[in-house]
Amino acid sequence: MQQFTLGRTNLTVSRTGFGALPIQRIPYEEAEALLNRALDGGISYFDSARAYTDSEEKIGRAISRRRGEFTLATKTHAKTAEGFRQDLETSLRLLNTDHIDVYQFHNPPFVPVPGGEDGLYDAAVKAREEGKIRFIGISQHSIDRAYEAVNSGLYDTLQYPFNHLATDREVALVKLCREKDVGFVCMKALSGGLVTNARIPFAYLSQFDGIVPIWGFQHMHELEEVLAYAENPPELDEATRQLIEADRRELVGAFCRSCGYCLPCPAGIPIHNANRMRQLLERSPWRNWVTPQWQADMEKIENCIHCGACAKRCPYGLKPYETLPTQLAFYREFVKTHQI
Numbered sequence: 001m002q003q004f005t006l007g008r009t010n011l012t013v014s015r016t017g018f019g020a021l022p023i024q025r026i027p028y029e030e031a032e033a034l035l036n037r038a039l040d041g042g043i044s045y046f047d048s049a050r051a052y053t054d055s056e057e058k059i060g061r062a063i064s065r066r067r068g069e070f071t072l073a074t075k076t077h078a079k080t081a082e083g084f085r086q087d088l089e090t091s092l093r094l095l096n097t098d099h100i101d102v103y104q105f106h107n108p109p110f111v112p113v114p115g116g117e118d119g120l121y122d123a124a125v126k127a128r129e130e131g132k133i134r135f136i137g138i139s140q141h142s143i144d145r146a147y148e149a150v151n152s153g154l155y156d157t158l159q160y161p162f163n164h165l166a167t168d169r170e171v172a173l174v175k176l177c178r179e180k181d182v183g184f185v186c187m188k189a190l191s192g193g194l195v196t197n198a199r200i201p202f203a204y205l206s207q208f209d210g211i212v213p214i215w216g217f218q219h220m221h222e223l224e225e226v227l228a229y230a231e232n233p234p235e236l237d238e239a240t241r242q243l244i245e246a247d248r249r250e251l252v253g254a255f256c257r258s259c260g261y262c263l264p265c266p267a268g269i270p271i272h273n274a275n276r277m278r279q280l281l282e283r284s285p286w287r288n289w290v291t292p293q294w295q296a297d298m299e300k301i302e303n304c305i306h307c308g309a310c311a312k313r314c315p316y317g318l319k320p321y322e323t324l325p326t327q328l329a330f331y332r333e334f335v336k337t338h339q340i
């Protein structure tokens with residue numbers, strides 16, 4: 001497993017990281033097996049968040065006894081210094097550790113700075129002085145705020161969605177992080193499930209030095225596939241470049257990343273999947289999306305009250321209320337033609 005130094009942190013981490021969001025969806029025993037297999041396979045960067053329900057708790061139970069073998073990163077959504085302290089203490093307790101290596105502000109709607117009224121950055125500095133965290137990071141879905149954070153010089157790491165669908169400005173962001181010695185943690189290498197062939201993003205990302213993609217593993221076969229690529233990295237050959245171009249033609253631009261920041265919806269619409277349903281039906285195992293529950297959930301689109309709350313929150317500038325009816329029309333047709 002290739003290792004590198006994560007920006008100015010001086011932490012030596014594996015080039016392949018473990019994104020611990022999906023383990024909240026599986027029983028503890030399966031998460032325990034995944035986490036230990038990842039460590040045995042050489043993965044040494046684990047990323048969780050206070051918001052990922054029991055993800056931190058599963059990590060704490062499964063691998064805290066091996067704490068010396070890995071770098072631990074987690075995140076807080078706190079809006080105040082007091083909330084920050086509470087979140088940090090909860091994370092430390094659940095992760096069963098006395099320190100977190102990389103503690104990140106979780107996609108805040110602004111970039112916390114020293115002396116800010118929110119007190120968040122100062123709380124992070126205090127936690128670092130107390131030895132509870134080692135480095136201060138930030139995750140972002142907004143490209144403007146990502147640039148702001150990197151240029152501020154205040155952050156040791158940036159976590160941002162990055163894969164073979166990246167725009168030129170996003171590629172430049174990765175280069176800027178390299179110049180400024182900010183560790184780049186790359187999320188959504190598989191575009192939130194829309195890319196089902198991990199070989200393509202793996203080959204693409206291997207061009208960039210100094211980044212750690214955090215792959216979200218829910219099943220052992222997914223982990224084994226990525227571990228195999230880490231051992232024998234797929235080449236960015238002509239065939240792979242053509243696959244990248246095909247994905248770019250289909251997905252680049254204004255597509256829903258399934259980040260869920262538009263939620264909650266007062267009409268109860270699961271926007272983060274409903275707003276990309278056509279792609280899910282066409283690009284992933286479609287039977288998962290036509291259950292009676294999903295059919296009922298998709299029909300909730302009819303109840304949209306056009307409040308606009310989703311558009312205000314979407315970091316990609318999407319207006320779900322404009323696109324959801326098209327998704328519903330396609331969905332109904334798909335269900336009808338497949339005689340479900």
Ligand code: SF4
Nearest residue numbers: 256257259260262314
């Ligand atoms: S509509 Fe926007 S905020 Fe909502 S899931 Fe899609 S990309 Fe994320």
Ligand code: SF4
Nearest residue numbers: 265304305307308310
């Ligand atoms: S505009 Fe429609 S989809 Fe968006 S939050 Fe409001 S009710 Fe939900």
